[in-house]
Amino acid sequence: MRISELARTSGVPVPTIKYYVREGLLAPGVKTGATQAVYDDHHVQRLRLIRALREGAGLSVERVGEIVRIIDAPLEPVTPTTLIVALGTALAALPPDVGVDGSADSDANDGAGDAISAQLIARVGLEVERGTPARRQLDRALRAVADAGLPTDAQRLDRYAAAMSDLAAAEIAEMPDEPGEMLAYAVLGTALYEPVLLALRRLAHEHHARRALGLAP
């Protein structure tokens, strides 16, 4: 298809498509003349991914560039280990930015959140890399909870962990096998279902608070 049709199909304007090609987010079309090129379904798919990360997840063009380069990098050899590393690297490019492992995170309360999350991870038996970004994310989140004086008891945190583990198991069961598709599914699934979960939790709070206050049967 010509670029005008690609724009119509994808909902991305022609100048934006050209910008993405210049920035290396989208492969150029196949030249068919001095000023013409043709595009195919791969371009439509890629624009869908870029749009989801830009508009759906609110990422910068630079951040989307990092992610698509990881998805496009040839994985040789394709082994479970190289796949897990590529998944980790792609997901680490998503917000929140938690810095690199061992960085000087000079928070005075460093210890509290970290000890609570280490105990939680051990109790529920999560097998993850020690330096994984999600681990630093959890440390930081639990530090904020502890600092605010909110409960961090095992009953509450284990309940959160069990609920997330059940959801994650079902999500991973639907993960595609082909490396590029697997990476795209992991990145998009992480970025785009997170707001769904949070919105549902807030709606459920309203539902249960209304009942607790006697406003609903």
Next chain:
Amino acid sequence: MRISELARTSGVPVPTIKYYVREGLLAPGVKTGATQAVYDDHHVQRLRLIRALREGAGLSVERVGEIVRIIDAPLEPVTPTTLIVALGTALAALPPDVGVDGSADSDANDGAGDAISAQLIARVGLEVERGTPARRQLDRALRAVADAGLPTDAQRLDRYAAAMSDLAAAEIAEMPDEPGEMLAYAVLGTALYEPVLLALRRLAHEHHARRALGLAP
């Protein structure tokens, strides 16, 4: 206590405390002389709340100001209805900013996410106000999921809704009765446990992906 002790106890520097007083986030101390004032445990608690919202949830001083004004507003009369309204107003001040109901959200795909979320809410029996911000948040989040071509089937979405409802029910069961404390618990609990849940989901993904790829027993 004197302001220097309040700073030590709360971990908030004296100039920042003075700034919060000027901005109306914190009540002034009780004057004991021309240049002296004393502070009590309420100030410590309030600084803890402000710090959690500023550093833990990353909110602006203006946003924190909106929230504390709602928490401080006398609720008269205290009825389930006025409490639910105050809870809704306080929570609406938290990100993400989803605009006001009926605003011109000129997204071409407006219909898709909205229909999916309306069906989901009806299926799982969530009783919420039609114009509640979390509802617009869900519409927007599901629109992004649908646009990206990710699954929005009932099985997956109902699983998310059920998990969030179970967690929310347990959280609401621990909600304090006193209006000011109830509002603080709702705002902090919403803002600070969200990052915990997301970090746990990402860790669980890594755990289950390792197993799916045969990297763990």
